[in-house]
Amino acid sequence: MDTILVIVAIVLLAAAGFVMGRRRAVVRSGGVSRSLHSLPNYHGHFVALWSAVPALILLVLWLPLEPTLAMNAALDYFQQHIAEANNLETIRQSKLALLLGLSPDQTTIRLEDLAADQFGLLQTEIRNMAAGGASTGHAAFMQEVADVYSGYRETSYILMFVVCLALAGAGAGFAWTRIAPEMRARNHVERAITWFMILCSTVAILTTVGIVLSLLFEAMRFFAQIPVTDFIFGLHWSPQTAIREDQVGSTGAFGAVPLFAGTILISLIAMCVAVPVGLFSAIYMAEYADNRVRAVVKPILEILAGIPTVVYGFFAALTVAPFFRGVGESIGLDVSSESALAAGMVMGIMIIPFVSSLSDDVITAVPQSMREGSYGLGATKSETITRVILPAALPGVVGGILLAVSRAIGETMIVVMAAGLGANLTANPLEAVTTVTVQIVTLLVGDQEFDSPKTLAAFALGLVLFLMTLCLNIIALHVVRKYREQYE
Amino acid sequence: MTHLRNDPEQQHEYPETTAGKPTVDGDAKVAARGANVFYGAKQAIKEVSLDIAPNEVTSFIGPSGCGKSTFLRALNRMNDIIDICRVTGDIRLDGEDIYDRKVDVVQLRARVGMVFQKPNPFPKSIFENVAYGPRIHGLVAHKDELDEIVHTSLERAGLLGEVKDRLETPGTGLSGGQQQRLCIARAIAVSPEVILMDEPCSALDPIATAKIEELIDELRGNYTIVIVTHSMQQAARVSQRTAFFHLGNLVEMGDTETIFTNPEHKLTQGYITGRFG
Numbered sequence: 001m002d003t004i005l006v007i008v009a010i011v012l013l014a015a016a017g018f019v020m021g022r023r024r025a026v027v028r029s030g031g032v033s034r035s036l037h038s039l040p041n042y043h044g045h046f047v048a049l050w051s052a053v054p055a056l057i058l059l060v061l062w063l064p065l066e067p068t069l070a071m072n073a074a075l076d077y078f079q080q081h082i083a084e085a086n087n088l089e090t091i092r093q094s095k096l097a098l099l100l101g102l103s104p105d106q107t108t109i110r111l112e113d114l115a116a117d118q119f120g121l122l123q124t125e126i127r128n129m130a131a132g133g134a135s136t137g138h139a140a141f142m143q144e145v146a147d148v149y150s151g152y153r154e155t156s157y158i159l160m161f162v163v164c165l166a167l168a169g170a171g172a173g174f175a176w177t178r179i180a181p182e183m184r185a186r187n188h189v190e191r192a193i194t195w196f197m198i199l200c201s202t203v204a205i206l207t208t209v210g211i212v213l214s215l216l217f218e219a220m221r222f223f224a225q226i227p228v229t230d231f232i233f234g235l236h237w238s239p240q241t242a243i244r245e246d247q248v249g250s251t252g253a254f255g256a257v258p259l260f261a262g263t264i265l266i267s268l269i270a271m272c273v274a275v276p277v278g279l280f281s282a283i284y285m286a287e288y289a290d291n292r293v294r295a296v297v298k299p300i301l302e303i304l305a306g307i308p309t310v311v312y313g314f315f316a317a318l319t320v321a322p323f324f325r326g327v328g329e330s331i332g333l334d335v336s337s338e339s340a341l342a343a344g345m346v347m348g349i350m351i352i353p354f355v356s357s358l359s360d361d362v363i364t365a366v367p368q369s370m371r372e373g374s375y376g377l378g379a380t381k382s383e384t385i386t387r388v389i390l391p392a393a394l395p396g397v398v399g400g401i402l403l404a405v406s407r408a409i410g411e412t413m414i415v416v417m418a419a420g421l422g423a424n425l426t427a428n429p430l431e432a433v434t435t436v437t438v439q440i441v442t443l444l445v446g447d448q449e450f451d452s453p454k455t456l457a458a459f460a461l462g463l464v465l466f467l468m469t470l471c472l473n474i475i476a477l478h479v480v481r482k483y484r485e486q487y488e
Numbered sequence: 489m490t491h492l493r494n495d496p497e498q499q500h501e502y503p504e505t506t507a508g509k510p511t512v513d514g515d516a517k518v519a520a521r522g523a524n525v526f527y528g529a530k531q532a533i534k535e536v537s538l539d540i541a542p543n544e545v546t547s548f549i550g551p552s553g554c555g556k557s558t559f560l561r562a563l564n565r566m567n568d569i570i571d572i573c574r575v576t577g578d579i580r581l582d583g584e585d586i587y588d589r590k591v592d593v594v595q596l597r598a599r600v601g602m603v604f605q606k607p608n609p610f611p612k613s614i615f616e617n618v619a620y621g622p623r624i625h626g627l628v629a630h631k632d633e634l635d636e637i638v639h640t641s642l643e644r645a646g647l648l649g650e651v652k653d654r655l656e657t658p659g660t661g662l663s664g665g666q667q668q669r670l671c672i673a674r675a676i677a678v679s680p681e682v683i684l685m686d687e688p689c690s691a692l693d694p695i696a697t698a699k700i701e702e703l704i705d706e707l708r709g710n711y712t713i714v715i716v717t718h719s720m721q722q723a724a725r726v727s728q729r730t731a732f733f734h735l736g737n738l739v740e741m742g743d744t745e746t747i748f749t750n751p752e753h754k755l756t757q758g759y760i761t762g763r764f765g
Contacts, residue, residue: 290571367608369604369606369608370608370610370611371569372566372569372602372604372608373604373608373609373610373671373674374610374620375566375569375597376564376566376597376601376602376603376604376675377597377598377601377602377620377621377624377674377675377678378594378595378596378597378598378599378601378621378624378625378678379594379597379620379621379624380594380624383624387620387624388610388620391610391611391612392610392611
């Protein structure tokens with residue numbers, strides 16, 4: 001029972017179709033390839049596509065349908081025979097009876113009377129027994145039902161195999177008969193490829209839409225329990241809610257302001273590091289460094305972007321944060337060991353390449369004629385850079401910086417390891433703050449129920465975070481596009 | 489007849505000294521003696537000696553790759569931007585060696601302005617484009633003075649009438665010919681003594697070209713102009729003296745009229761009659 005086998009068979013058929021289609025095209029052209037509208041390979045691809053595509057589509061439709069049909073058949077069998085002989089008795093002796101809530105005086109089980117979870121349980125039991133897996137006591141009758149289920153699946157598999165291969169063969173045959181020198185195989189194949197590309201981009205777009213919708217709906221469930229205004233304007237964040245009545249615990253406070261303040265504080269510190277360092281190294285590399293220096297320094301700077309964020313995370317937590325605390329203590333400052341400063345600085349170092357690489361690209365893209373024009377008027381190098389090059393490159397540089405900001409806002413690993421968990425509302429970078437991403441992680445790590453405000457809050461936070469980075473990205477893309485229009 | 493270039497016999501035809509009259513009798517504005525320009529190991533200009541007379545238009549002509557633009561850029565040290573470029577020999581502006589250590593290249597370029605082949609206005613407003621030079625050189629103390637310089641420069645470049653109500657719009661929004669005149673206005677604004685023009689009309693249509701040529705003729709009274717051009721008609725129309733370059737050599741130089749009617753050298757003859765180029 002292997003779907004892979006069906007796919008392999010279809011692909012082999014398609015390959016055979018390719019060879020035959022190609023040969024037929026050559027034969028039909030009488031060996032004069034000039035008389036063919038399309039090259040023989042296109043005829044081969046034409047046959048292969050006709051063979052593989054309909055069969056694969058059928059397979060994709062069949063696969064989810066097949067277990068459903070088999071399950072329906074099995075349940076039918078269950079309903080028809082449950083009242084017979086000792087069928088019910090065997091169930092009564094297994095644990096399944098308990099799970100289905102079977103009472104002693106019951107003579108039959110009516111499927112439509114079962115609760116949704118019991119019905120689901122029954123189906124799982126059938127599937128498990130058919131797979132030979134763990135079950136709740138092997139009731140003989142259930143084994144019969146499971147056999148019906150697996151019997152159907154087996155038949156269905158054979159049927160699927162036969163039908164798919166027949167379709168592949170028929171498709172190939174149909175295409176093969178159509179091959180003629182004047183047939184526009186290239187156009188057909190190219191159209192098929194276009195559709196394939198459209199399909200791929202649709203997958204990407206639909207995934208994005210799916211994620212956004214899921215965020216949106218889960219966030220709406222959260223906002224049904226916690227008012228939007230409490231979430232957006234609340235100053236207190238304490239997501240722990242009591243699970244049982246008698247439990248000691250707060251009722252939960254979901255004011256997200258401290259989280260966003262923390263995120264913005266850390267991102268701000270990161271940008272204070274990344275923007276000057278990135279921009280000045282970009283200016284150096286684009287305008288001052290000679291080619292040999294540039295060839296070495298630029299890749300090294302870009303290695304920064306390749307370091308896993310988890311490495312930055314423990315670098316921040318184990319090296320930078322204690323260092324800051326030590327320095328702070330020596331000059332009489334009280335620095336938290338999980339200070340926003342340490343997390344922000346390390347995050348800033350991480351995003352230096354975003355700023356420097358993009359800025360370097362846009363500065364280099366400023367036409368040489370601008371530099372010559374400025375030098376030709378007797379401008380110095382620094383005057384040329386500050387008055388001509390940077391203004392011309394500014395939109396691109398801003399675009400790069402905005403992309404870096406959205407990276408900083410969404411960054412998780414560094415802050416999980418180096419920033420704190422306590423939601424302090426403070427602007428002091430020496431204190432511990434927490435960020436949106438850290439809270440999302442802590443809300444969802446471990447065993448959680450997914451219908452309490454505590455876990456649903458993660459979706460609300462995610463939604464706001466997504467909207468923030470989305471806006472920044474849109475602004476960045478817009479700025480970058482505006483820049484492009486200027487020179488092209 | 490491009491084969492001339494590859495014919496070894498013809499290669500040896502260069503005279504020991506440049507034909508015609510490369511020097512002038514009075515004081516030269518710019519004087520080069522035995523100037524060489526190298527790109528790495530390749531020599532682009534070979535032992536060129538010539539004078540550029542003040543308040544005249546001198547044109548450099550010659551086939552592509554002959555080194556005329558390279559030599560032009562040596563006159564205000566624009567070649568300094570190129571790492572591998574090296575200049576030897578003696579080039580003087582008003583008797584002062586421009587490659588001397590003491591010379592500040594920034595001041596030199598303020599005295600020797602340049603207009604490029606492709607109009608290259610900065611992505612700033614028309615006003616800011618012209619005000620750029622005076623600002624960086626600190627030529628003005630007041631906004632009024634700056635306004636005045638911008639207006640007279642645009643006026644001299646023959647552009648004021650067309651742009652005076654839209655000085656705040658981007659310079660890049662002008663037509664090609666207007667952009668080139670804006671670049672000339674930008675160069676004039678720092679009151680240079682010499683203006684170097686590197687094929688200023690090659691990217692323009694005939695009408696815009698005619699306007700620029702007219703402008704060059706008007707500017708001649710106040711500035712010394714050197715123009716590199718591919719168009720022999722243009723050289724004949726605008727310049728008083730013409731230099732003909734070939735493969736890095738200055739083959740012949742003299743009064744424009746003489747060069748075009750009675751050239752001494754065979755190569756010059758061949759080039760101006762269109763036998764090669």
